[in-house]
Every structure is written in C-alpha cells, then in structure tokens.
Amino acid sequence: MPLHLRRPRWPRIGGVRAEPVPTLGGSGTSRPRHPDQPFDPIRVRIVLDGSGSALTVASLNLHAGVDDQNVPFDVVGACALLDADVVVLQEVWWPHGGWSQADDVGRALGYEVCWTPFGTGRRFPEPAVGGHGVGRWTGRPPAVVLDRRGRARGEVPGVGDVPAGRAERRSTRVGDRVGEPGRLGLAVLSRLPVRSQRTVELRCLRRDGASRAALVVVLGVGDVDVTVVGVHMAHLSQGSLWQYADLRRALAASVPAGVVAGDMNLWGPVVQRLLPGWRRAVIGRSWPARLPVGQPDHVLVRSSLRPDRGEVMAGVGSDHRPVRARLALVPAV
Numbered sequence: 001m002p003l004h005l006r007r008p009r010w011p012r013i014g015g016v017r018a019e020p021v022p023t024l025g026g027s028g029t030s031r032p033r034h035p036d037q038p039f040d041p042i043r044v045r046i047v048l049d050g051s052g053s054a055l056t057v058a059s060l061n062l063h064a065g066v067d068d069q070n071v072p073f074d075v076v077g078a079c080a081l082l083d084a085d086v087v088v089l090q091e092v093w094w095p096h097g098g099w100s101q102a103d104d105v106g107r108a109l110g111y112e113v114c115w116t117p118f119g120t121g122r123r124f125p126e127p128a129v130g131g132h133g134v135g136r137w138t139g140r141p142p143a144v145v146l147d148r149r150g151r152a153r154g155e156v157p158g159v160g161d162v163p164a165g166r167a168e169r170r171s172t173r174v175g176d177r178v179g180e181p182g183r184l185g186l187a188v189l190s191r192l193p194v195r196s197q198r199t200v201e202l203r204c205l206r207r208d209g210a211s212r213a214a215l216v217v218v219l220g221v222g223d224v225d226v227t228v229v230g231v232h233m234a235h236l237s238q239g240s241l242w243q244y245a246d247l248r249r250a251l252a253a254s255v256p257a258g259v260v261a262g263d264m265n266l267w268g269p270v271v272q273r274l275l276p277g278w279r280r281a282v283i284g285r286s287w288p289a290r291l292p293v294g295q296p297d298h299v300l301v302r303s304s305l306r307p308d309r310g311e312v313m314a315g316v317g318s319d320h321r322p323v324r325a326r327l328a329l330v331p332a333v
Contacts, residue, residue: 053221053222053223053224053328053329054221054308054326054327054328054329055085055086055192055219055221055226055326055327056083056084056085056086056324056325056326056327057084057085057086057087057088057228057259057261057281057299057324057325057327058082058084058086058087058088058261058299058313058322058323058324058325059087059088059089059090059230059261059262059263059297059298059299059322059323059324060078060079060082060087060088060089060090060297060316060318060320060322060323061089061090061091061232061263061297061318061319061320062075062078062089062090062091062092062093062101062318063091063143063318063319063320064091064092064093064101064123064125064143064144064184065093065101065125066123066125066143066318067289067317067318067319068288068289068290068319070124070125070126070143071125071126072125073316073317073318074317075101075104075105075317076104076105076108076109077316078316078317078318078322079105079109079189080108080109081313081316081322082313082316082322082324084324085190085191085192086188086189086190086191086192086219086228086259086261087105087111087188087189087190088186088187088188088189088228088230088231088261088262089101089102089105089186089187089188089189089230090186090230090232090262090263091144091184091232091263092115092184092185092186092187093123093144093182093183093184094115094117094182094183094184094185095123095180095181095182096180096181096182096183098182100113100115100183100185100187102115102187102189105189106189109189110191111189111190111191112189112190112191112194113187113188113189114187114188114189114190114194114197114215114217114230115185115186115187115215116185116186116187116199116213116215117183117184117185118146118183118184118185118186118210118211118212118213118232119146119147119183119184119185119209119210119211120146120147120181120182120183120184121144121145121146121147121181121182121183121184121209122144122145122178122179122180122181122182123143123144123179123180123182124142124143124144124145124179124180125143125180144184145179145209146184146209146210184210186212186213186215186230186231186232186262187215187230188215188217188228188230190217190219190228192219192220192221192226193219193220194217194218194219194220195218195219195220195225196217196218197215197216197217197218198216199213199214199215199216200213200214200216200246200247200250201213201246202214202233202242202243202246202247203239203242203243203245203246205234205238205239205240205242205243206239207234207237207238207239208234208235208238208239210232210234212231212232212233212234212243214229214230214231214247214250215229215230215231216228216229216250217229217230221257221329222329224257224304224329225257226257226258226259226305226329227257227258227259228258228259228261229247229250229251229258229259229260229261230261230262231247231260231261231262231263231264232262232263232264232265233247233262233263233264233265233266234265235265236265236266240265240266241274244274244275247260247275248274248275251275251278257303257304257305257329258301258302258303258305259299259300259301259305259327260275260278260298260299260300260301261298261299261300261323262297262298263296263297263320264296264297264298265296266296267294267295267296268280268283268295268298271298271300272300275300277302278300278301278302279300279301279302279307280298280299280300280310281299281300281301281307281310281325281327282295282297282298282299282307282310282311282312282323282324282325283295283310284310284311284312284323285312285321286312286320286321286322286323287319287320287321288319288320289315289318289319289320289321290315292312292321295312295323296320297312297320297321297322297323298323299323299324299325301325301327304329304330305327305328305329305330306327306328306329306330307325307326307327308326308327308328309325309326310323310324310325310326311323311324311325
C-alpha cells in the first residue's frame with residue numbers, strides 16, 4: 001500500500017471504538033439520489049469501556065476535493081488518515097445528481113453525516129490555461145465559483161457592495177469552461193451517536209459568495225452530551241466580524257461541554273479575542289499546505305473538555321493541512 005494511504009497507528013481514545021452495524025435487507029450497494037433526499041448513513045455501534053470518556057476531533061478544508069493546483073485528490077483516503085471520532089469538513093462538494101464528498105466518506109468509513117449547504121455553483125477540477133480568472137494565491141483559477149443570485153435576504157448593507165450582474169460574469173470567466181454544477185457546503189461526520197442537529201445562520205456579506213451557517217451537532221459520549229459546532233467563516237476583509245458576533249451569541253446558549261472546529265480564516269489569537277472563554281486545542285501552521293505560514297484552521301474547547309493532545313497533521317492533498325485534537329471529558333465536581 002502506498003505510504004500516503006496508510007492508516008496511522010493511533011490507538012482509540014478512552015476505550016471508544018466504532019463497529020459498523022450491517023443494515024437489514026440490503027446488498028451494500030448504493031444508488032444515486034436527489035440532492036434534497038436525506039442521507040441514510042451507515043449505522044455505527046459505539047462501545048465504551050470504564051476507563052473514562054474521550055473523543056478525537058479533526059477538521060479539514062477539502063477545497064472541493066482538489067489541491068492548490070486544482071488537481072483532484074482521494075477525499076476518502078485523506079479522511080481515513082485523520083482517524084477521528086468526529087470530523088468537521090469545509091468546502092464539501094456535492095455534484096448535481098450525485099453523492100456529496102461527505103456522503104462518500106460516511107459510507108466508506110462508517111460516519112453519520114450532518115450537512116448544510118453554503119451555495120450553488122460550478123467546480124473546475126482540472127488546471128486551466130490561458131490566464132483567465134487567476135486565483136489570488138496560487139496563480140490558478142478558483143476551484144469553485146459560486147452563484148450569487150438570490151442572496152439579497154440577510155445581507156449587511158454597506159459591507160462591500162457588489163455591483164449587480166458581477167457574479168454572473170465571474171461564473172463564465174474561468175477559462176471559458178462550463179464546469180461541473182453542484183453545491184458547496186459544510187459537514188460534521190461522527191462515529192458517536194448523533195442526538196440532534198441544527199443550523200445557525202450567519203450574516204450574509206456582500207463581499208462573500210456564500211450563505212454561511214454554523215452546524216450545531218449534539219453527540220452522545222457515554223452518558224454526557226457534547227456539542228460540536230462546525231464552522232467556515234468568511235475573511236476579515238469581507239466583514240467576518242459580523243459573523244463572529246452571530247456565532248458568539250449562538251455559543252452563549254451552548255451546553256458546557258462544547259467544541260468549535262473549522263476553517264475560521266483568522267489566526268488563533270484573534271479568534272480567541274472574538275470568542276472569549278474558548279481555548280485553542282491545536283497550535284501550529286496549517287495553511288497553505290505546501291509551505292504553511294499561519295493557522296486559519298482551529299479546534300476550540302471550553303469548560304468540561306480538556307485538550308490532551310493537539311497537532312497539525314501532514315498534508316493529505318488539500319490546500320489546507322488537517323488539524324486534530326484528542327479531548328478528555330473532565331468529570332463534574
């Protein structure tokens with residue numbers, strides 16, 4: 001087996017392990033579904049021993065399944081290397097009429113999938129030539145161009161107004177290619193039982209091409225409920241301070257045991273100032289993957305969760321490196 005596909009030898013944490021439960025009356029094959037049809041994930045049985053409760057949380061920006069040169073990589077193999085109980089995935093691509101990348105990972109690795117879309121658009125998975133629509137950082141066209149139609153509701157006036165019709169022109173300037181239609185979004189994958197899930201809408205920003213939301217998932221870790229909040233924030237230059245204010249209000253009503261993970265498009269010290277009371281479980285450079293200069297990808301914890309170990313992992317194919325944290329539940333006194 002190639003080295004980049006080998007599963008790391010990282011033992012299960014706190015006696016937690018997941019066992020796939022075979023479904024009744026099924027052959028194990030999948031069939032295409034409509035994007036609006038709910039996903040029926042593989043059922044997972046969680047086994048806890050008496051040594052205590054803990055979980056491993058990882059976050060990865062998939063960049064729609066392509067690297068910084070728009071070359072596709074193995075998304076399922078990349079997520080297998082994370083070896084985590086909970087995985088927060090950003091920039092998950094869902095092609096029209098097919099399975100999302102989160103669904104592929106969930107079915108292959110035994111995760112239950114929670115998903116929320118950020119917008120529709122087109123993906124350009126191959127490197128383009130001709131110099132049109134050059135990306136800001138890599139000199140390549142963007143991997144995904146989102147539509148901006150129908151985004152008037154909830155926009156913040158005065159935050160980087162975009163002239164009417166500009167979005168439609170952007171969507172046709174990537175090497176004059178049509179691209180693959182679909183949706184881009186955020187997903188939380190869990191091998192632990194999902195008790196509930198909901199979305200918290202974040203302010204739409206006129207400089208941002210996405211309609212963002214925080215995905216709030218309540219998981220059962222033994223007898224304790226742990227809230228995992230998956231996020232992918234806009235850039236500070238786009239007005240993300242509005243979204244951080246929305247997120248801060250939403251987190252104030254969260255349960256004591258909580259995790260916030262995702263691509264926050266801000267360095268750690270600034271994030272901690274904007275989200276007081278939350279601690280960083282991982283400190284290290286994660287972007288860009290080839291030669292990291294900073295850390296926009298974070299795992300934050302508070303109250304009854306204690307970070308035992310945090311790390312920025314090696315690159316797995318995306319333009320971001322994954323971050324992973326091992327968290328222990330602190331017993332209430």
